[in-house]
Amino acid sequence: MLTEELRTALEAKIAGAAHPQEYVVDVLFALQDHYGHLTDEAVAEAAQLVGMPVVAVEELTTFYPFLYREPVGRYVINVCDSVVCWMDGHESLQNHLMERLGIAMGETTADGLFTLLPVCCIGYCDRAPAILVNKKVYGELTPEKLDDLLETLRREAE
Amino acid sequence: MPKLTIDNRSIDVPPGTKVIDAAEQLGIMIPRFCYHPALGSVGACRVCAVKVLEGRAKGIKMSCMLDAEDGMVVSTTDAEVVDYRRYVIEWLMLNHPHDCPVCDEGGHCLLQDTTVSGGHGLRRYQGPKRTHNDQDLGPLVQHEMNRCIQCYRCVRYYREYTGYEDLGVMGIGRRVYYGRFQDGTLESPFAGNLTDVCPTGVYTDKPSRFKGRRWDFERTPGICIHCSLGCAITVDARYREVVRHEARFNPFVNGHFICDRGRYGYPYASAAERPWQAALDGQSIDGPTALQAAADRLTAVAAEHGSRAVAVAGSTRCSLEAMAELSRACRGQGWRGPVFFEETRHARAVGTAANHLLSGPAVGLPAVEAADLVIVAGVDPVHEAPMLALALRQAWRRGAAVVIVDPRPVALPFDFAHRPLPPGAIGPWLEGLGGAAPVDDNKDQDDLGRRFRESDHPVIVAGTDILPAAALAQAADLAAGRVAAGQKAGLFCILPGPNAFGAALLDEDHDGLGQVIADIESGAVKALVLVESDAAWRYPNQARLANALARLDLLIVLDYLASPVVEAAHVFLPTTTVYESGGVFINSGGRAQQAVTALRGGRPITQTGQGGHPPRVFEPDIPGAGQQAAWAVVRALAAAVAGEASPGDLSPLEDLGQLHPALTVITPAPLPPEGLIVTGGFSSLPTEPEAVASDAGDAPGLEIVWTERIFGSEPLAARAPALRELQETPFLLIGEGEAAAWQLADGAMVAIGAGEPPWKLVVRVVTDMADGIVVLPRLPGWQQVVLPDGRLQPEDIHQRS
Amino acid sequence: MTTTYPQILFQNRHADRIATLEEYAASGGYEALRQMIAGGDRAQVQAAIQEATLLGRGGAAFPMGIKLSTVAADAPFPRYLVCNADEMEPGTFKDRVLLHADPHQLIEGMVLTGFAIQAAKGIIFIRPEYENAARILEREVALARQAGYLGEKILGSDFSFEIDVHRSGGRYICGEVTAQLNALMGKRPNPQQPPPYPTESGLWGRPTVIQNVETLSCVPHIVRNGAQWFKDLALTESGAGTKLFAVSGHVNRPGCYELPMGVPLSEIIEEHAGGMRPGSEFKACLPGGASTQFLTRQFYDIPMDFDSLKKAGHRLGTGAIMIFDHKTCMVAATLNLMDFFARESCGWCTPCREGLPYIRDLLQRIERGEGEAAFIPMLEEMSKYLWNAYCAFAPGAVSPLQGLLTYFRDEVEEHITAHRCPFQASGSGALDNRSQTD
Numbered sequence A: 001m002l003t004e005e006l007r008t009a010l011e012a013k014i015a016g017a018a019h020p021q022e023y024v025v026d027v028l029f030a031l032q033d034h035y036g037h038l039t040d041e042a043v044a045e046a047a048q049l050v051g052m053p054v055v056a057v058e059e060l061t062t063f064y065p066f067l068y069r070e071p072v073g074r075y076v077i078n079v080c081d082s083v084v085c086w087m088d089g090h091e092s093l094q095n096h097l098m099e100r101l102g103i104a105m106g107e108t109t110a111d112g113l114f115t116l117l118p119v120c121c122i123g124y125c126d127r128a129p130a131i132l133v134n135k136k137v138y139g140e141l142t143p144e145k146l147d148d149l150l151e152t153l154r155r156e157a158e
Numbered sequence B: 001m002p003k004l005t006i007d008n009r010s011i012d013v014p015p016g017t018k019v020i021d022a023a024e025q026l027g028i029m030i031p032r033f034c035y036h037p038a039l040g041s042v043g044a045c046r047v048c049a050v051k052v053l054e055g056r057a058k059g060i061k062m063s064c065m066l067d068a069e070d071g072m073v074v075s076t077t078d079a080e081v082v083d084y085r086r087y088v089i090e091w092l093m094l095n096h097p098h099d100c101p102v103c104d105e106g107g108h109c110l111l112q113d114t115t116v117s118g119g120h121g122l123r124r125y126q127g128p129k130r131t132h133n134d135q136d137l138g139p140l141v142q143h144e145m146n147r148c149i150q151c152y153r154c155v156r157y158y159r160e161y162t163g164y165e166d167l168g169v170m171g172i173g174r175r176v177y178y179g180r181f182q183d184g185t186l187e188s189p190f191a192g193n194l195t196d197v198c199p200t201g202v203y204t205d206k207p208s209r210f211k212g213r214r215w216d217f218e219r220t221p222g223i224c225i226h227c228s229l230g231c232a233i234t235v236d237a238r239y240r241e242v243v244r245h246e247a248r249f250n251p252f253v254n255g256h257f258i259c260d261r262g263r264y265g266y267p268y269a270s271a272a273e274r275p276w277q278a279a280l281d282g283q284s285i286d287g288p289t290a291l292q293a294a295a296d297r298l299t300a301v302a303a304e305h306g307s308r309a310v311a312v313a314g315s316t317r318c319s320l321e322a323m324a325e326l327s328r329a330c331r332g333q334g335w336r337g338p339v340f341f342e343e344t345r346h347a348r349a350v351g352t353a354a355n356h357l358l359s360g361p362a363v364g365l366p367a368v369e370a371a372d373l374v375i376v377a378g379v380d381p382v383h384e385a386p387m388l389a390l391a392l393r394q395a396w397r398r399g400a401a402v403v404i405v406d407p408r409p410v411a412l413p414f415d416f417a418h419r420p421l422p423p424g425a426i427g428p429w430l431e432g433l434g435g436a437a438p439v440d441d442n443k444d445q446d447d448l449g450r451r452f453r454e455s456d457h458p459v460i461v462a463g464t465d466i467l468p469a470a471a472l473a474q475a476a477d478l479a480a481g482r483v484a485a486g487q488k489a490g491l492f493c494i495l496p497g498p499n500a501f502g503a504a505l506l507d508e509d510h511d512g513l514g515q516v517i518a519d520i521e522s523g524a525v526k527a528l529v530l531v532e533s534d535a536a537w538r539y540p541n542q543a544r545l546a547n548a549l550a551r552l553d554l555l556i557v558l559d560y561l562a563s564p565v566v567e568a569a570h571v572f573l574p575t576t577t578v579y580e581s582g583g584v585f586i587n588s589g590g591r592a593q594q595a596v597t598a599l600r601g602g603r604p605i606t607q608t609g610q611g612g613h614p615p616r617v618f619e620p621d622i623p624g625a626g627q628q629a630a631w632a633v634v635r636a637l638a639a640a641v642a643g644e645a646s647p648g649d650l651s652p653l654e655d656l657g658q659l660h661p662a663l664t665v666i667t668p669a670p671l672p673p674e675g676l677i678v679t680g681g682f683s684s685l686p687t688e689p690e691a692v693a694s695d696a697g698d699a700p701g702l703e704i705v706w707t708e709r710i711f712g713s714e715p716l717a718a719r720a721p722a723l724r725e726l727q728e729t730p731f732l733l734i735g736e737g738e739a740a741a742w743q744l745a746d747g748a749m750v751a752i753g754a755g756e757p758p759w760k761l762v763v764r765v766v767t768d769m770a771d772g773i774v775v776l777p778r779l780p781g782w783q784q785v786v787l788p789d790g791r792l793q794p795e796d797i798h799q800r801s
Numbered sequence C: 001m002t003t004t005y006p007q008i009l010f011q012n013r014h015a016d017r018i019a020t021l022e023e024y025a026a027s028g029g030y031e032a033l034r035q036m037i038a039g040g041d042r043a044q045v046q047a048a049i050q051e052a053t054l055l056g057r058g059g060a061a062f063p064m065g066i067k068l069s070t071v072a073a074d075a076p077f078p079r080y081l082v083c084n085a086d087e088m089e090p091g092t093f094k095d096r097v098l099l100h101a102d103p104h105q106l107i108e109g110m111v112l113t114g115f116a117i118q119a120a121k122g123i124i125f126i127r128p129e130y131e132n133a134a135r136i137l138e139r140e141v142a143l144a145r146q147a148g149y150l151g152e153k154i155l156g157s158d159f160s161f162e163i164d165v166h167r168s169g170g171r172y173i174c175g176e177v178t179a180q181l182n183a184l185m186g187k188r189p190n191p192q193q194p195p196p197y198p199t200e201s202g203l204w205g206r207p208t209v210i211q212n213v214e215t216l217s218c219v220p221h222i223v224r225n226g227a228q229w230f231k232d233l234a235l236t237e238s239g240a241g242t243k244l245f246a247v248s249g250h251v252n253r254p255g256c257y258e259l260p261m262g263v264p265l266s267e268i269i270e271e272h273a274g275g276m277r278p279g280s281e282f283k284a285c286l287p288g289g290a291s292t293q294f295l296t297r298q299f300y301d302i303p304m305d306f307d308s309l310k311k312a313g314h315r316l317g318t319g320a321i322m323i324f325d326h327k328t329c330m331v332a333a334t335l336n337l338m339d340f341f342a343r344e345s346c347g348w349c350t351p352c353r354e355g356l357p358y359i360r361d362l363l364q365r366i367e368r369g370e371g372e373a374a375f376i377p378m379l380e381e382m383s384k385y386l387w388n389a390y391c392a393f394a395p396g397a398v399s400p401l402q403g404l405l406t407y408f409r410d411e412v413e414e415h416i417t418a419h420r421c422p423f424q425a426s427g428s429g430a431l432d433n434r435s436q437t438d
């Protein structure tokens, strides 16, 4: 269920719009933040908010990589695997992450903290290899830096 | 007119013609998947590639996206473009599961055909295939996504063409998926067309699943008889059973598509409870004996009470052949009738409509699609004439305004204006629109009237189910007035039943079965011949019907449907369905169309062999066969009564002009595929205008408007098991004020009427409805409700919960 | 020693912070807007852009002036301006750097362009990975509005113009103009082949102009300093203005550099990007993002402007230069690129949706040592036929493959004949532990 506060805020955002559909992705991001991921309920609520058929919203949630229709961990780690990061050792970085977290790409750790997802070039090629953690960039990574980062995130979560 | 050359042959085509269509006119069938004439071009599949050798842009181009240009030279056989198309086919086959041996589409699969004709015979791709989970899309359509080639036809058809919103494209790249948000029945009553639209086996016909391949079927051109539009279908039969309907293209009626009632309505023909055998006083007996007994008894009644003591009633699902023979029998024997309509008001309304259609600006569905303003009076399109709803949507997509003038809440898959007027007020409203005098200083009426007068080709659609005859005359006058004023105006009517037009022409007295019942009650009628009549389904007072039938000395019933009247008959004579005998039906536009005999008759093998091999009993006849077409039975009966030899081979379509001048065009020769328009010479209607029920304000209670439902009202399709799953719970629609006064809450379950078991309804409180009415559906059970004056009182509603 | 050039777009660039509105104004910012608004001459803005031969910096190099002129004088209102800040072309990060350096020149560029075409609203379409930039833009747009450069009756004139920041849900295809318009309208971001062109019927069926961030950021400078000044910034006759080169890969100083159009590739690598990394030798580069062809040693000194590359059969694209050293397996690199494109294909048309995964599969087999000689003609044919896809995505996608087959055919053949990757050590079997993540 949406909180009254969030619903009002979203309705206010959409209210003045000549074309509420323009805000569908914004609404989906907001609901995703609220629920953790886009539940069936969230998709239906988004559809209702922007006045689109629910399947038309699902057409978008399944298109965009940053909209999650399945539960994700508290920290979504997107590992860039495009060509510049690849040149600069994305593969060993990714292997390191999978090993440290004990999960494969696309999976979430049992404690619900981390989800590993591939991402294509994130536009930080000058700082390759790079990853995103909840859309925040970390670049010029090494296994050591990664370990530190994971540690920090774990501590932050506590 | 651009003149272009395709594969060294030249052709002139109208400007705007796509090269793919120009080639087709030359007989060159360029492969296509995403392109569909009804859906237009989107250039997605890329298999229609041709090479432009001369033209503004040369090289490989998609012929579906390419406008024909003057002087253009196109090759479909150029080596490079053939190679390109070969690649496209190979790409489309990368993920295909190659499950053709178990796929219902096998044998009529566009992908299969294109793959073979494109020369792609060897698989080179060694990588993994993408796979999908399927969804349960309900009882009509089977989903099998692994076969998908992502042509986007399904979603374009479903969302753009039909306007329903529960099918979509999910995913991206090679994972593109077509389906619903969640499993569940497709909401569109036109979903069955997906099985025709899909170029491969993603959407196949569920009720006929695994019943055969197309080459196993006897396929014949048929006419849908589940409403008055008369859409073209192809009938697929196998093992003495109709197993599938497909839509058949008819540019004058339905275009490419049909509705789900029409597609899935056929199982009545092979229903286990179908009465295959003649009966005399409840005992099965052979046909000739039963016929002779019927003749003898009829003769006896006529001898005792006079020939006018014999009445004849058919129905609007009778073929023109049957109607003609009924008419001849009555004229020859001096019997009463025939009547074809259950209620007199329908006889009058349809008669009036037919009269004006014969002489006025009658148009067909294509003109509705092309209209720029459509006024729909007294019709709920989806439920009374489903394909009309799609035609209206196409008009709307092209920018037409659609105005529905109807007391009921109406749902349509597009935007329209709704004027909820009571049935009696619609005629005067239409008259007001004609410009004579604005009703009530109504500004809305003024504006609409102006738009109406200014539009180029307005069409008036009028329904005969709830409108009184006078309103149909007013609708026709409105259209005729605009034609006189130089506009391309048209009139389109919706009639009750597939041959209601024919019935109106052959209906002698413009009375309904109600009059016959009154005559039975008064003792004037002693014998009744009911021919393929839906009295037990459509007559609104079953108790009265049953009482009347019980008073008869003789009840003879001819039919192929099981019903209470069959059971009540003294003599029952089985008849054939349209599949077994074919027949001519005149659709609501006055177009006589011919269904061709699709199968020989007899019990289906699934019944005679219990689903296995047919029984190894050697008989000369087909088990269960021996029924005759109603027209032949009626003719034989009349001849036996007259003591004459039946006129054997003479076609019932001979000399139709003697029965009605408009029918002169129809002869025993096969009708042309597109049918024939009947026209001219109709004036046998009683002319005094019918009194409009205007005292509604004072009478107690609420006026009942009985309404058709797409599934469950029409008696043939209502017997289809798959469609029964889609039937709604019966409902009572009531306005907000009335609901409050009567203390009815939305969603409450109530029962009404005195029938047993009581007819249960769910209350729906609505706002977009005329004042002073309630709406009740003609769904099974409605016949039990005895409300003699057509009005509902609070005390009629009981068992509130 | 590094040659220095005039910094225009980067004149207010600071190492670690964003230029403020005041700094931008102090450097002459919003002056052009003031002049134009005061003069009220819309045609003048357009004329300046046209004369300056400002070519689109988003990859397609279409002249912005010509695009503006296709908005008919009597075109309906409201009209829209969209700033393409999607920047999902692999290797490209110039727009990000630009947005973080000096956002107000984009805002001014948008207002000026909006003024030229009488648009009512501008929308910045930004990829989700640039959340930080999106926030910066929202903040600076609000400041510009406060200062009267934006909103109702700008600087007291009768011109009103709003800017909205629209966050994308991701996906490379959203950078394509028509797909972006669909995305903005809440539809699936499939491209839509013209006609109608967006300048006739774009967003909500209204005339819409879409330009890249860098293109729009050039506008205030052109309007303020004149077309000739802009043209003179280039080193070559065929070029005009400066270009932001985003350099990455095996160089010492990857980064974004503002250099004159026409600067030689070798100079960019050796001087500005600090030369090849120790132990690395130049083997090839992609000159303008993933959807361009490999430039080999033979093009080492080519002047980097749109025209020169076009003449050489190449494309400058976005000017994102990715440099590969001699230890890089070009089959594996191309495989990585094909994997990107196969995953990002929007799925609308067959050649791209099915052809790219097919190509990826063949390359992967070759890279694993399972390749067959017959694969090469298949790859060649498919790379040719993908040009007959629905939109420009697919032709771009096969560009590196065509480069591979043109310039590194021996390397491909070696994989096949030796049944293994000759560069085993450096990233062989690039997709092994991803097993096709599309």
Ligand SMILES: Cc1cc2nc3c(=O)[nH]c(=O)nc-3n(C[C@H](O)[C@H](O)[C@H](O)COP(=O)(O)O)c2cc1C
Binding pocket: C055, C056, C057, C058, C059, C060, C061, C062, C064, C084, C085, C086, C087, C088, C089, C172, C173, C174, C175, C176, C177, C210, C211, C212, C213, C215, C216, C391, C392, C393, C396
């Ligand atoms: C697949 C594809 C992706 C594109 N991505 C971008 C992008 O991310 N940013 C961009 O500015 N242009 C991108 N473009 C180019 C745009 O289609 C368009 O040419 C450009 O935004 C127009 O602006 P400009 O003329 O200022 O460059 C892309 C084109 C294609 C075909």
Ligand code: SF4
Binding pocket: C173, C191, C344, C345, C346, C347, C348, C349, C350, C352, C353, C389, C390, C391, C392, C393, C394
């Ligand atoms: S070429 Fe690719 S991205 Fe473009 S329409 Fe076709 S599938 Fe979509």
Ligand code: FES
Binding pocket: B031, B032, B033, B034, B035, B042, B043, B044, B045, B046, B047, B048, B049, B062, B063, B064, B065
């Ligand atoms: S039929 Fe032309 S592209 Fe599909």
